[in-house]
Amino acid sequence: MAAGNRQTSKRKSETAAAEAARGTRASESPWFEIRPSNIHGLGAFASRTIPAGTRIVEYLGEIISKEESRRRLQAQNHFIFDLDETHDLDGNVEWNPARFINHSCSPNCEAQNIEGRIWIVATRKIPPGEELTFNYGYDIKDYQDYPCRCGSPNCVGYIVAEEYFEEVRRRESRRARPPDEERPSEPFQRRP
Ligand SMILES: [Zn+2]
Numbered sequence: 001m002a003a004g005n006r007q008t009s010k011r012k013s014e015t016a017a018a019e020a021a022r023g024t025r026a027s028e029s030p031w032f033e034i035r036p037s038n039i040h041g042l043g044a045f046a047s048r049t050i051p052a053g054t055r056i057v058e059y060l061g062e063i064i065s066k067e068e069s070r071r072r073l074q075a076q077n078h079f080i081f082d083l084d085e086t087h088d089l090d091g092n093v094e095w096n097p098a099r100f101i102n103h104s105c106s107p108n109c110e111a112q113n114i115e116g117r118i119w120i121v122a123t124r125k126i127p128p129g130e131e132l133t134f135n136y137g138y139d140i141k142d143y144q145d146y147p148c149r150c151g152s153p154n155c156v157g158y159i160v161a162e163e164y165f166e167e168v169r170r171r172e173s174r175r176a177r178p179p180d181e182e183r184p185s186e187p188f189q190r191r192p
Pocket residue numbers: 104105106148149150151152154155156157158
């Protein structure tokens with residue numbers, strides 16, 4: 001591993017990045033503000049009308065190897081993006097304001113890998129005050145550990161990539177149904 005000096009310089013560069021992020025991305029973002037969310041914790045809310053296709057904010061983070069990524073995923077880090085064949089991006093850093101953007105089953109943004117950088121891009125026009133969301137793209141493995149409370153009419157109940165929605169609904173419809181009064185609006189119960 002790195003010697004002491006290299007660790008120090010790494011810390012310094014992270015501090016510089018943090019300052020840069022605060023100055024140019026967080027506080028001066030023209031598109032959103034961070035405040036409490038009904039979905040989860042803090043969320044990002046449009047502070048003005050955002051046209052469809054807008055690159056709202058870059059998803060910043062530490063670039064790590066696939067091996068390190070696996071370690072952090074096992075340690076329950078949920079901010080890791082697949083970047084390319086050799087590296088991932090860990091967005092669980094203070095200087096990444098995009099980490100506050102919540103997951104939704106009916107998102108208004110998506111994460112796009114544009115020339116090796118992750119951007120949160122508006123997939124439709126977003127009015128002021130609306131919470132920004134994107135699909136976190138989780139695998140179906142252990143999906144029951146990640147309940148979704150996005151509140152959208154077609155919420156699948158769990159945080160998974162859209163390609164797994166049908167499979168999750170199929171599995172959930174096979175599970176024993178809870179009493180109606182307890183969870184009356186489970187989306188899978190309304191399917192034909
Ligand atoms: Zn949902």
